[in-house]
Each structure stands twice: as C-alpha cells, then as structure tokens.
Amino acid sequence: MSTPALDxxxxxxxxxxxxxxxxxxxxxxxxxxxxHWNPPVDGRRGFWVLxxxxxxxxxxxxxxxxxxxxxxxxxxxxxxxxxGAGRMxxxxxxxxxxELRKILQRVLSPRVLxxxxxxxxxxxxxxxxxxxxxxGCDFAERIASRIPMTTISNLLGVPERDRDYLxxxxxxxxxxxxxxxDEVDSEMARNEILMYFxxxxxxxxxxPGDDVISMLIGSAVDGVPLSDEDVVLNCYSLxxxxxxxxxxxxxxxxxxxxxxxxxxxxxxRGEVAIETAVDEVLxxxxxxxxxxxxxxxxxxxxxxxxxxxxxxxxxxxxxxxDERVFARPGEFDLGRTPNKHLAFGYGPHFCVGSYLAKVxxxxxxxxxxxxxxxxxxxxxxxxxxxxxxxxxxxxxxRFTPDHSGxxxxx
Numbered sequence: 263m264s265t266p267a268l269d270x271x272x273x274x275x276x277x278x279x280x281x282x283x284x285x286x287x288x289x290x291x292x293x294x295x296x297x298h299w300n301p302p303v304d305g306r307r308g309f310w311v312l313x314x315x316x317x318x319x320x321x322x323x324x325x326x327x328x329x330x331x332x333x334x335x336x337x338x339x340x341x342x343x344x345x346g347a348g349r350m351x352x353x354x355x356x357x358x359x360x361e362l363r364k365i366l367q368r369v370l371s372p373r374v375l376x377x378x379x380x381x382x383x384x385x386x387x388x389x390x391x392x393x394x395x396x397x398g399c400d401f402a403e404r405i406a407s408r409i410p411m412t413t414i415s416n417l418l419g420v421p422e423r424d425r426d427y428l429x430x431x432x433x434x435x436x437x438x439x440x441x442x443x444d445e446v447d448s449e450m451a452r453n454e455i456l457m458y459f460x461x462x463x464x465x466x467x468x469x470p471g472d473d474v475i476s477m478l479i480g481s482a483v484d485g486v487p488l489s490d491e492d493v494v495l496n497c498y499s500l501x502x503x504x505x506x507x508x509x510x511x512x513x514x515x516x517x518x519x520x521x522x523x524x525x526x527x528x529x530x531r532g533e534v535a536i537e538t539a540v541d542e543v544l545x546x547x548x549x550x551x552x553x554x555x556x557x558x559x560x561x562x563x564x565x566x567x568x569x570x571x572x573x574x575x576x577x578x579x580x581x582x583x584d585e586r587v588f589a590r591p592g593e594f595d596l597g598r599t600p601n602k603h604l605a606f607g608y609g610p611h612f613c614v615g616s617y618l619a620k621v622x623x624x625x626x627x628x629x630x631x632x633x634x635x636x637x638x639x640x641x642x643x644x645x646x647x648x649x650x651x652x653x654x655x656x657x658x659x660r661f662t663p664d665h666s667g668x669x670x671x672x
Contacts, residue, residue, distance in 0.1 A: 271300075273575070274336055314586065318577070318604060326558070336554060361483040370615060382413055395663070414505060437650070455501065509653075514653055520659065544623070552650065582604055634663060635662040
C-alpha cells in the first residue's frame with residue numbers, strides 16, 4: 263500500500279486505514295507536524311491530531327483542560343457527543359468518574375479475577391490443542407473470537423446461547439469486516455447491544471446472581487444506586503472493550519509471529535519472559551488506534567491555541583512507534599524492555615480491563631509455545647474497516663504440532 267501525502271489523508275474516514283500504509287505518514291507528523299489539523303470533510307467536523315508519545319501522555323494526564331464527557335472516539339466526537347456521558351465510565355470525568363472507577367475496579371480486580379484467569383487458561387489450552395490437532399483453522403474465527411467473548415460473557419453472566427449474537431454485534435459496533443457495513447449498521451449494532459443488556463438488567467433485578475451485572479445493580483455512587491441505564495451503559499463498555507481489543511490483539515499476534523520466525527523461536531525456547539512478550543504484542547498491535555478528548559478550557563500546545571469545544575485525538579498507532587521513546591520502534595522485539603506502550607491508554611482513564619486482557623494474551627502465548635513447533639499464515643488476512651480499531655477479521659493458519667508438548671500437557 264502507498265503512503266499518502268499529508269494533505270490528502272482524512273483520519274475520520276475508515277477507508278483511509280484499509281487502503282493506505284500510514285507508517286510514513288505518522289513518522290512525518292511526529293517529525294514535522296506534531297499538532298496536525300485534520301480538516302472538515304463531507305460535513306464532518308475537523309479535529310486536531312497528536313502523534314508524539316509525550317504529547318499523548320501529557321493530554322491523558324490533563325483532566326483540567328481536556329474532557330472525555332463529550333465522547334472519547336471519533337464516531338461520537340464528530341456526532342457532537344456521547345449519549346453515555348456522565349454515566350459510562352469511559353465518558354465520565356470528575357468525582358463521579360472516580361466513584362464509578364472504584365466500583366468497576368472492585369469487580370475486575372486481580373483477586374476477583376483469579377478464578378476467571380484459571381478458566382481462561384483451561385479454555386485457551388483446550389481450543390489451541392484442538393486447532394493444532396486438526397492441522398489448521400481460521401484462527402480469528404475459531405480461537406480469537408472465542409477466548410475474550412467467553413471470558414467477558416462469563417463475568418457478565420451472558421448465557422452461552424447469546425454469545426455468537428453478541429459477538430456479531432461487537433464486530434459491527436465500531437468496525438466492519440467489509441465495505442457493505444456502513445455507519446447506520448454500526449449504530450444499529452450499538453443500539454442492539456444496549457437493548458440486549460437492558461433485558462438482562464431487568465432479569466437480574468428480579469433474580470440477582472454472582473455476576474458483574476448483579477454486582478453493578480447492587481452498587482451506588484454517593485449513596486444513590488446505579489440506575490438501569492447506568493448499568494447498561496457500563497455493560498456496553500465492558501463487552502466492547504473486553505471483546506474487541508483482546509480479539510484483535512490475538513489475531514495480530516499470530517500473524518506477526520508467523521512473519522517473524524526468529525521471535526517465535528525466542529518464545530518457544532523460553533528466551534523471553536511471557537509478561538515481556540505480552541507487552542510487545544500489545545505495543546505492536548495497538549488495536550485501538552486513537553482515543554479523543556474535547557478541549558474544556560483554552561490552552562496551548564505546540565504554539566497552537568486550542569479553544570473550548572475543539573476535538574483533540576490521541577493516536578496510539580503513532581505514539582507506540584515514536585522513535586523518541588522506543589528504540590528501533592519498527593522492529594518486533596519480544597524481549598523489549600522497558601516497554602511503556604499506550605495500548606491501554608494512560609492516566610485517569612487507564613483501561614480497567616488491562617489485567618484481564620494481559621491474562622488472555624499470556625495464556626495464548628503459553629499454549630502456542632507448548633503445543634506447536636510453529637505456524638504459518640496460509641492465505642491473505644482480511645483487514646477490518648474502522649477509524650478507531652485496527653486489525654484483521656480472518657487469519658487462516660496451519661500449525662506444526664509439538665507432539666512432545668501435547669503429550670506432556672495432555
């Protein structure tokens with residue numbers, strides 16, 4: 263794919279990411295235009311683009327001059343706001359954000375998730391063994407689509423019969439597998455997720471369980487119980503965040519390891535720590551390309567005067583490749599350390615599900631290491647279309663079984 267000229271790139275258009283290799287574009291922005299203006303196109307508002315790691319970090323830390331409450335991704339920022347503002351954790355700031363975050367951290371803490379992590383390990387190893395035994399599969403469909411959706415569904419108490427349906431909705435809500443899905447389809451998918459959880463919340467109010475939804479129903483902020491809408495919006499955030507980012511990272515992980523056999527050998531031989539490898543997999547995949555903020559108070563950055571209401575976008579896709587922070591950022595290095603990537607954001611809105619995502623990716627790497635000698639991609643992978651997420655919807659692979667590993671772990 264070609265590298266486009268700066269003045270021809272529209273970062274609001276999902277086709278931009280499907281049709282172009284933007285590595286050169288991001289490098290040019292970091293070097294020459296760290297505060298870049300993406301002009302209005304086809305009736306869409308213009309917005310500012312931050313590409314340097316340090317600027318992204320500084321903006322994430324600054325909850326005085328910047329706010330999330332008018333939306334935190336382009337799809338809502340460009341529409342003028344997010345319906346969940348002030349109720350969904352990701353688009354809530356101030357004291358209420360702190361209280362909501364405490365609630366979600368309680369239900370997603372490592373202590374609470376220990377049992378969940380054991381289930382992730384059992385499921386992942388079983389599914390990888392089966393895939394290796396059959397010789398190959400579409401990894402995206404057979405493995406990567408199952409691990410995160412099963413995990414977050416177990417946490418939320420989503421019945422097994424509904425999980426494929428929810429997966430199809432999350433795949434459409436903020437991205438598309440092909441050109442036939444437009445923004446109307448995506449908006450409908452987002453609404454259907456909300457309606458689905460509204461029904462679940464009504465059921466849990468009548469018959470509480472030991473799942474996250476029941477725990478949220480029993481929670482309060484400043485003595486006021488969370489409303490049905492509060493619970494539904496945060497379930498939406500959890501199902502989208504819990505499925506999309508882990509699934510896309512896993513798919514990219516297998517694709518990248520297949521293309522970098524020397525890094526696979528390091529993993530297979532135990533030359534790199536799993537935890538270190540997980541961070542590099544996340545940096546390299548950067549599945550959420552950006553998050554956004556609105557300017558709350560007039561401020562200045564790189565000599566540019568930012569006014570209240572201006573949209574500022576923070577691009578992980580660029581920050582995680584910033585030469586000012588990462589040595590040889592264009593190299594996939596499973597032993598990279600330090601590795602303070604931006605895959606989970608930073609500051610007050612650092613991803614509450616980061617522990618769980620790391621568990622899922624770690625168990626995938628361990629299962630691949632134990633049960634296969636290697637794998638190869640057998641066909642072209644199909645990229646998703648999105649201006650928020652990046653990755654692939656298919657990943658056909660062929661495995662070479664590690665018979666000794668399969669026997670030892672049988």
